[in-house]
Amino acid sequence: xxxxLLTPGPLTTTDSVKEQMLFDHCTWDEDYKKITRDITxxxxxxxxxxxxNYVCTLMQGSGTFGVESVLSSSIGENxxxxxLSNGAYGERMADIAxxxxxxxxxxxxxxxxxxxxxKIKDILKNDKAITHVSIVHSETTSGILNDIEEIGKVVxxxxxxxxxxxxxxxxxxxxxxxxxxxxxxxxxxxxCIQGVPGxxxxxxxxxxxxxxxxxxxxxxxxxxxxxxxMNKDGKWRFTSPTHTILAFNKALDELNEEGGVDKRYERxxxxxxxxxxxxxxxxxxxxxxxxxxxxxxxSFIYPKNANxxxxxxxxxxxxxxxxxxxxxxxxxxxxRIGNIGEIYKEDIIKLCAIIEEFLKGVN
Ligand SMILES: *Cc1c(COP(=O)(O)O)cnc(C)c1O
Numbered sequence: 001x002x003x004x005l006l007t008p009g010p011l012t013t014t015d016s017v018k019e020q021m022l023f024d025h026c027t028w029d030e031d032y033k034k035i036t037r038d039i040t041x042x043x044x045x046x047x048x049x050x051x052x053n054y055v056c057t058l059m060q061g062s063g064t065f066g067v068e069s070v071l072s073s074s075i076g077e078n079x080x081x082x083x084l085s086n087g088a089y090g091e092r093m094a095d096i097a098x099x100x101x102x103x104x105x106x107x108x109x110x111x112x113x114x115x116x117x118x119k120i121k122d123i124l125k126n127d128k129a130i131t132h133v134s135i136v137h138s139e140t141t142s143g144i145l146n147d148i149e150e151i152g153k154v155v156x157x158x159x160x161x162x163x164x165x166x167x168x169x170x171x172x173x174x175x176x177x178x179x180x181x182x183x184x185x186x187x188x189x190x191x192c193i194q195g196v197p198g199x200x201x202x203x204x205x206x207x208x209x210x211x212x213x214x215x216x217x218x219x220x221x222x223x224x225x226x227x228x229x230m231n232k233d234g235k236w237r238f239t240s241p242t243h244t245i246l247a248f249n250k251a252l253d254e255l256n257e258e259g260g261v262d263k264r265y266e267r268x269x270x271x272x273x274x275x276x277x278x279x280x281x282x283x284x285x286x287x288x289x290x291x292x293x294x295x296x297x298x299s300f301i302y303p304k305n306a307n308x309x310x311x312x313x314x315x316x317x318x319x320x321x322x323x324x325x326x327x328x329x330x331x332x333x334x335x336r337i338g339n340i341g342e343i344y345k346e347d348i349i350k351l352c353a354i355i356e357e358f359l360k361g362v363n
Contacts, residue, residue, distance in 0.1 A: 003318055004347060007325045008140045008168050008297045009063075009191040011341030013251065017195060020250045021243040032242070033234030035249055040201075040230070042252045046170070046261060047177040047185065047203045054178065055209055057202045057227040060241060063167045063188035065221060066200025067093065070163055070184045071134070072100040073216040073223035074208065079131040080104065082123060082160075084115050084151065087139035088328055089165060100217045105130070111142040111329050112288045117154060124158040132161040138169035138294045141328045142287055143336070145169070145294035152181035161208060167191055167200075168296050172268050172340055174261050183208045189244055192264065192296070192340055195251040198244030269295035271339045271348050278352040279337075282359060287334055296340055297325075302333035308362045310335055316358045322351050 004012045025032055040056035047054065059066050071093065075081050081104040083093045090108070097104040107123060109115050115135075124130060133155045137148050148164055155162040163184045166175055170185065172192030177185050183205045189195040202223060209227055216222035220238065229237045258264055272295040276286055279300055287299035302310065310326060313335075317324055327334030339348070 001319070003321050003323050004343065005323050005341060006338050006343065006351070007323060008336075008338035008340055009188070010197050011190065011194065011338065012343060013194055013196060013247070014254060014342050017247045017251050017254065020246040021196070023243075023246065025242045025246060027236070027240055027242060035245060036230065036234040036236065036240070039245065039249055039252065040234075042256075043201055043203060046255075047175065049178040049203065053206055055204055055206050055227060055231065057204065057209075057223060057230055058236070058240075058245075059200050059202060059221070059223070059226055060198070060236075060238065061200060062197060063165075063186065063191070063200045064092065064096075066186040066188060066202055067165055067167075068096045068100070068218075069200075069221040069223045069226070070186055070202055070204075071096050071102060072218055072221055073212045074161065074163070074184060075102050075132050076215050080127070080129040081132045081134060082107065082120075082127075082130045084120065084133065084135040084146075085109070086113060086115065086144060086146070087111050087136060087141035089136045089139060089141060089167070093134055093136075093165070103129075111139070112144060112292070114144070114146060114292060115151070117150065120151065120154055121158075124154070124160065130160060132163060134163035134165070137164055137166040137175070138173070138296050140168045140297055142299050143294050143297045144288045144292050145173075145296075148175070148182070149180050156181045168340070169294070171255060171261060172264055172296060173294075174265065177203055189248045189251075192268075193248065193251050193255055194341055195248035196244050198241035199248075265295065267344070268340060271343060271345060272296070272298060274345065275337060275339060275348050275352070278348065279355075282352065282355055287329060287332065297336055297338040299327060299329060299334045299336050302327070302335060308358075312362075313355070313358055316361075317351070317354050320354045322347070322354065 170187035212224035
């Protein structure tokens, strides 16, 4: 049975992206190194950075490997990290810090609230040991979008290193990395660039990646070494995910053909708002307030008096061509619908018609 994914990565990709994976590419020669170099170059263009100041490194593994690579390679033994968390991916940063014995503090907000800027300032003022600040841009847990531009200003006002997990936003939301004062930003192949899973990428300020030399707590996730090898001529330190790379390169071209990040954002945003409006008509409220709602994924509150289970609704929808996502908010019964990937207006209309049909059947 075929279905489209309404999950925020892996997501539905085009056939033309998938077709790239029908070829077994060799890795040692100039052809392949050039593809790696092209990809890092295109990513730096998307990040709108000056290429003298910023570098791009690809890292095997899923998105978490990229986040762990940055945290474990950039934060030294005498450094301290402030994690701004309002979701499971912020909490995962704390988990990474624990595993790597990184000194950290965490400022946690409710999953549908943004951080208080004055409170961030107070923490930075009072805890002089803090050297790095990290945050998730688009919290895929709830669908909230954090204001990294405003927070970046505060981080630099206090001269700290700024780390952003932009896993589910990079490529789908414009992020001028240099203007936003970001030192390290992480995303992965299978989110808004619409590739398949297999690696993450890190765009870093050159000055800061140079400081990572000999700091890494792990060999395979050593960001400096990975960059140093890749930067020479496009070589990967260890086996690269060749098929994923070929697919990703095609996905980058397709992003360009769509009209770039702004056009993709427009598609995501319009589909997301259409989804929210139609779901509201069907009786589903959102967990995150509209003004903080990302165009990536939406948490819908499960109706209190519902006489059906999520699994029943999920199966009904899946049999008709779409896979939705369970909720991930503690103490709140919810479910999520993502709208990134090869998803268009007609998909949203079809999905909502399926949900309407389901509700008629159970009521
Ligand atoms: C997808 C995602 C990650 C990485 O998750 P993996 O399962 O390791 O790919 C990290 N942060 C956010 C915000 C994400 O959406």
